[in-house]
Amino acid sequence: MAGAKDNLFGGTAYQPQGEAYFDDGREIELLHFMYAHPHLNDMRGNPQKVLDAIDEYGKTRKYLMNIGEYKSKTVIDLIREEKPKVIVELGGYVGYSAIAFGAALKNIGGNRYYSLEMNPEFAAVISMLVDLAGLSDIVKVVVGPSSDSLKRLFKEGTLNHIDLLFLDHYKPAYTPDLKTCEELGLVSKGSIYAADNVIKPGNPVYLQYVRSTVQEKRQNYLRIDSSSPRGNPDLIYDSQLIEGWEPSGVPDAIEITRCIGIEA
Numbered sequence: 001m002a003g004a005k006d007n008l009f010g011g012t013a014y015q016p017q018g019e020a021y022f023d024d025g026r027e028i029e030l031l032h033f034m035y036a037h038p039h040l041n042d043m044r045g046n047p048q049k050v051l052d053a054i055d056e057y058g059k060t061r062k063y064l065m066n067i068g069e070y071k072s073k074t075v076i077d078l079i080r081e082e083k084p085k086v087i088v089e090l091g092g093y094v095g096y097s098a099i100a101f102g103a104a105l106k107n108i109g110g111n112r113y114y115s116l117e118m119n120p121e122f123a124a125v126i127s128m129l130v131d132l133a134g135l136s137d138i139v140k141v142v143v144g145p146s147s148d149s150l151k152r153l154f155k156e157g158t159l160n161h162i163d164l165l166f167l168d169h170y171k172p173a174y175t176p177d178l179k180t181c182e183e184l185g186l187v188s189k190g191s192i193y194a195a196d197n198v199i200k201p202g203n204p205v206y207l208q209y210v211r212s213t214v215q216e217k218r219q220n221y222l223r224i225d226s227s228s229p230r231g232n233p234d235l236i237y238d239s240q241l242i243e244g245w246e247p248s249g250v251p252d253a254i255e256i257t258r259c260i261g262i263e264a
């Protein structure tokens with residue numbers, strides 16, 4: 001297989017990431033690949049076969065910035081164990097995580113998977129592949145910048161609680177978006193956050209925030225200027241790093257954070 005390599009993560013790796021690695025037409029090319037695929041009919045209503053075909057494109061054609069087979073297992077196990085009703089993902093790209101986690105949510109009888117994606121072209125790809133996988137009844141694609149979408153969904157009464165928040169968009173937006181969810185009361189005791197890419201490319205600001213004590217957060221709260229969300233420093237977090245691999249075979253990790261209480 002040209003360019004692909006076997007790696008410690010136990011699978012065949014995606015094509016190397018390279019300099020230009022998204023938004024160069026490959027997302028639409030992926031759609032053509034899927035709809036010209038000899039196994040297209042087997043994919044209809046079958047999330048795993050859709051994921052396999054997306055992975056096939058990533059391995060044989062061009063790199064895709066998906067969470068990939070290895071790390072997605074961490075989140076799927078979490079969904080099976082914790083049985084969330086509502087999942088919100090920040091950053092949908094071509095729908096790999098929405099299909100993998102939306103299928104897991106559907107299997108445990110969950111209610112809704114919101115995939116928040118800023119790029120309307122990518123959002124259209126997500127919708128088509130979610131539909132192909134037979135998950136349109138549970139996955140709702142929401143187009144726009146995540147901070148606006150979170151506030152709008154809350155204001156219109158569509159979203160009032162998040163059981164599992166999957167953060168996988170613009171790395172500097174992880175902390176302000178989490179703080180927006182805290183301020184709106186969308187997250188509370190029992191909510192869980194899964195933050196991807198905390199090693200590659202890394203997200204020290206986010207890790208520091210979710211690993212801080214209430215006392216530390218209260219001290220910093222006073223220093224935050226009023227133009228950015230200030231969050232709710234009273235939420236008590238328990239956070240741990242789960243190591244894994246990017247689909248390109250590069251080491252990475254997901255930070256799993258549990259809100260275990262609220263300090264009075």
Ligand SMILES: C[S@@+](CC[C@H](N)C(=O)[O-])C[C@H]1O[C@@H](n2cnc3c(N)ncnc32)[C@H](O)[C@@H]1O
Pocket residue numbers: 065066067068089090091092093094095096097098116117118119122144145146147168169170173
């Ligand atoms: C790493 S990709 C997501 C991969 C996807 N979660 C998966 O594993 O299949 C990041 C995505 O976040 C989107 N994005 C970046 N900033 C965003 C924002 N502020 N709001 C919503 N989406 C954003 C990008 O357009 C891109 O599609």
